[in-house]
Amino acid sequence: MPRFKSIISRIVILHVVAVVITSVLMSVALSWLLSYATNNIHDKAMQEQAVSVGEHLSAGPDGRLELNLPSDLLGLYSQEYGRYSYAVTDDQGHVLFSSLKDSAALFPGDARAGAIEFLQQRRGDATVSGASIRREVGGQTIWIQTGEDLANRDVLIDDIVADFYKNVGWITLPILLVLLITDIAIFRRALRPLRQASEIAAGIGPARPGVRLPTDELPREVRPLVSAVNLGLDRLEEGFRIQRDFTADAAHELRTPLSVLRTRIDMLKDDDMRRALSQNVEGMAHIVGQLLDIAELDAFVVNPEEKADLRSVATEVAEFVAPLALSQGKDVALLGAGEPVWVKGNTEMLGRAIRNLAENAINHTAVGSTVEFVVEGNGTVSVLDHGPGIPEDERNLIFRRFWRRDRRKKGSTGLGLSIVQRIAELHSATVTVENRRPNGACFSLKFTPAAA
Amino acid sequence: MRLLIVEDNEELAELLAKGLQAAGYQADILSTVEDTRSVLGRTFYAALILDLGLPDGDGLELLREIRQQNNPIPVMVLTARGGLQDRVRGLRSGADDYLVKPFALEELIARLEAQLRRPGHLLDSNLRIANLEFDTRNRQASIDDQPQLFSAREIAVLELLMRSKGRVVSKKQVEDHIFGHSGDVASNAIEVYVHRLRKQLSERGAKVQVHTIRGVGYLIAEEK
Numbered sequence: 090m091p092r093f094k095s096i097i098s099r100i101v102i103l104h105v106v107a108v109v110i111t112s113v114l115m116s117v118a119l120s121w122l123l124s125y126a127t128n129n130i131h132d133k134a135m136q137e138q139a140v141s142v143g144e145h146l147s148a149g150p151d152g153r154l155e156l157n158l159p160s161d162l163l164g165l166y167s168q169e170y171g172r173y174s175y176a177v178t179d180d181q182g183h184v185l186f187s188s189l190k191d192s193a194a195l196f197p198g199d200a201r202a203g204a205i206e207f208l209q210q211r212r213g214d215a216t217v218s219g220a221s222i223r224r225e226v227g228g229q230t231i232w233i234q235t236g237e238d239l240a241n242r243d244v245l246i247d248d249i250v251a252d253f254y255k256n257v258g259w260i261t262l263p264i265l266l267v268l269l270i271t272d273i274a275i276f277r278r279a280l281r282p283l284r285q286a287s288e289i290a291a292g293i294g295p296a297r298p299g300v301r302l303p304t305d306e307l308p309r310e311v312r313p314l315v316s317a318v319n320l321g322l323d324r325l326e327e328g329f330r331i332q333r334d335f336t337a338d339a340a341h342e343l344r345t346p347l348s349v350l351r352t353r354i355d356m357l358k359d360d361d362m363r364r365a366l367s368q369n370v371e372g373m374a375h376i377v378g379q380l381l382d383i384a385e386l387d388a389f390v391v392n393p394e395e396k397a398d399l400r401s402v403a404t405e406v407a408e409f410v411a412p413l414a415l416s417q418g419k420d421v422a423l424l425g426a427g428e429p430v431w432v433k434g435n436t437e438m439l440g441r442a443i444r445n446l447a448e449n450a451i452n453h454t455a456v457g458s459t460v461e462f463v464v465e466g467n468g469t470v471s472v473l474d475h476g477p478g479i480p481e482d483e484r485n486l487i488f489r490r491f492w493r494r495d496r497r498k499k500g501s502t503g504l505g506l507s508i509v510q511r512i513a514e515l516h517s518a519t520v521t522v523e524n525r526r527p528n529g530a531c532f533s534l535k536f537t538p539a540a541a
Numbered sequence: 542m543r544l545l546i547v548e549d550n551e552e553l554a555e556l557l558a559k560g561l562q563a564a565g566y567q568a569d570i571l572s573t574v575e576d577t578r579s580v581l582g583r584t585f586y587a588a589l590i591l592d593l594g595l596p597d598g599d600g601l602e603l604l605r606e607i608r609q610q611n612n613p614i615p616v617m618v619l620t621a622r623g624g625l626q627d628r629v630r631g632l633r634s635g636a637d638d639y640l641v642k643p644f645a646l647e648e649l650i651a652r653l654e655a656q657l658r659r660p661g662h663l664l665d666s667n668l669r670i671a672n673l674e675f676d677t678r679n680r681q682a683s684i685d686d687q688p689q690l691f692s693a694r695e696i697a698v699l700e701l702l703m704r705s706k707g708r709v710v711s712k713k714q715v716e717d718h719i720f721g722h723s724g725d726v727a728s729n730a731i732e733v734y735v736h737r738l739r740k741q742l743s744e745r746g747a748k749v750q751v752h753t754i755r756g757v758g759y760l761i762a763e764e765k
Contacts, residue, residue, distance in 0.1 A: 349556060370643060
């Protein structure tokens with residue numbers, strides 16, 4: 090059994106096979122029925138003819154039988170016409186009368202034959218088919234035989250039969266084809282809800298885990314499949330929810346104790362101690378925040394319909410990090426596009442990526458220098474610093490989690506750039522690193538532009 | 542002045558109450574949505590410090606209820622979730638300000654005081670950076686306790702900067718504050734006012750600096 094990709098093609102193929110088989114069977118059946126019917130008509134006609142011949146038989150006063158056919162019947166059985174013939178035989182098989190030239194019987198006599206027999210006999214080239222009936226005339230038992238030369242058979246009936254085949258053939262085919270087309274139409278209609286469900290299913294993704302396939306309109310036969318798919322989606326959504334809940338719970342469980350610690354430290358009387366411990370707690374909070382960001386990113390999915398204004402995200406980040414830069418004797422500046430720059434992506438995640446680039450740049454830029462943010466209309470945001478730059482052989486290492494050039498250096502966790510890269514991956518964005526002349530590094534993120 | 546702290550971590554709640562007491566505020570502590578709902582119905586508090594993750598419900602839900610009842614109490618939300626989206630949701634639900642744990646006690650008090658100074662919550666309090674002081678009630682600036690005279694526009698800019706101490710004020714905010722939304726502002730007008738203010742402050746010996754964050758806005762800070 091060949092495999093069919095589509096139900097419709099399967100139906101078409103099977104239907105065509107059924108049409109062919111039906112056509113053949115129908116022809117055979119019709120042909121049999123027709124020949125049966127024409128033979129019946131012929132036999133009946135022959136019987137009637139024999140009866141009619143018998144009506145003109147009479148016994149003379151001497152007991153001899155006489156046959157007085159009227160002229161129309163004589164014409165029917167004439168040699169010239171040649172189509173019909175008759176013969177009358179006695180119970181000895183002697184021929185009493187015959188329309189044939191040689192005065193022979195049409196069929197061999199048979200004393201045991203019944204009151205009526207339908208017989209067929211070859212005579213020379215021709216085949217004679219007819220009836221033989223028994224009669225009692227003038228105390229004698231005789232057989233009246235009538236026959237028709239099949240070679241001269243009724244042209245009309247044969248024509249009808251031939252025509253019938255031709256016409257029936259032409260009518261059957263279109264009817265069967267119309268049936269086929271109707272079947273296809275019915276099936277397409279029946280499958281439409283399935284197609285609609287497929288379209289809905291195509292839109293299901295991690296970004297829209299709440300969508301379920303409608304089962305109301307579906308044919309009962311496919312409902313179990315769709316229900317099973319929906320249950321599977323329920324379980325997947327639950328998985329996503331658990332992962333998200335974990336991040337939220339972890340954030341709460343980690344940050345609340347840090348908050349207790351922080352407040353306790355803030356209430357210390359010793360200024361130096363307080364300042365030092367505050368810095369420690371802040372560093373720790375920073376790492377916790379970044380680890381939570383990473384955990385969140387692992388379960389995060391960007392909604393493809395979401396868009397963000399890169400310009401306003403960059404502005405917000407610049408506002409956020411400016412006090413940090415100023416407190417270290419450094420500065421920030423926002424350059425480039427003054428108009429909104431719409432890109433595909435999640436505002437929050439874009440902000441986190443730019444913030445991590447900014448914090449990295451502020452950490453490395455020289456005191457007294459400015460970290461510049463440049464937003465371009467093509468969906469690119471760059472962060473430029475005046476630090477030592479990134480050596481060629483470190484460009485792939487810097488995005489690894491916990492990688493740091495100088496492990497003794499404070500304020501760096503080695504997580505920031507790995508977060509940047511993960512966010513870029515989620516947004517199909519590209520990250521590029523270049524060194525600047527005379528010194529400094531330039532990190533660029535290029536996002537996919539979106540319509541405003 | 543009585544504040545209400547709603548925080549399910551007992552230790553943190555008590556530490557905050559203690560810290561606030563040192564700053565001159567009395568604070569009551571509750572730990573559930575249910576208790577807060579009933580207490581707010583019958584007791585007046587000057588402000589509410591609300592943790593979002595409570596054992597018997599979502600703090601944001603409670604906040605929405607409070608706002609639906611047209612209760613104008615200033616609400617400072619505390620949360621372990623620091624995402625921008627969380628922040629936006631919090632502010633939309635009616636929070637006046639938002640602090641992510643862990644936060645500095647000093648920051649909490651400063652933000653709280655900023656809220657209490659809002660119209661309707663007048664509190665006679667001065668804003669101060671180094672030797673520069675700004676009295677929000679009569680909009681009077683003084684340096685080393687000597688009252689200073691500034692032009693109306695300069696005072697407006699200074700007030701905005703002082704109120705946003707430690708944070709960047711965008712150029713747009715300054716424009717809106719001085720000229721209103723419909724004002725037709727010359728492109729460099731704000732820069733001119735800031736430049737004049739900076740010059741005046743420096744000439745009169747204020748130990749503060751008005752930073753220009755190019756493309757972003759302005760920030761006032763203690764001189765280094």
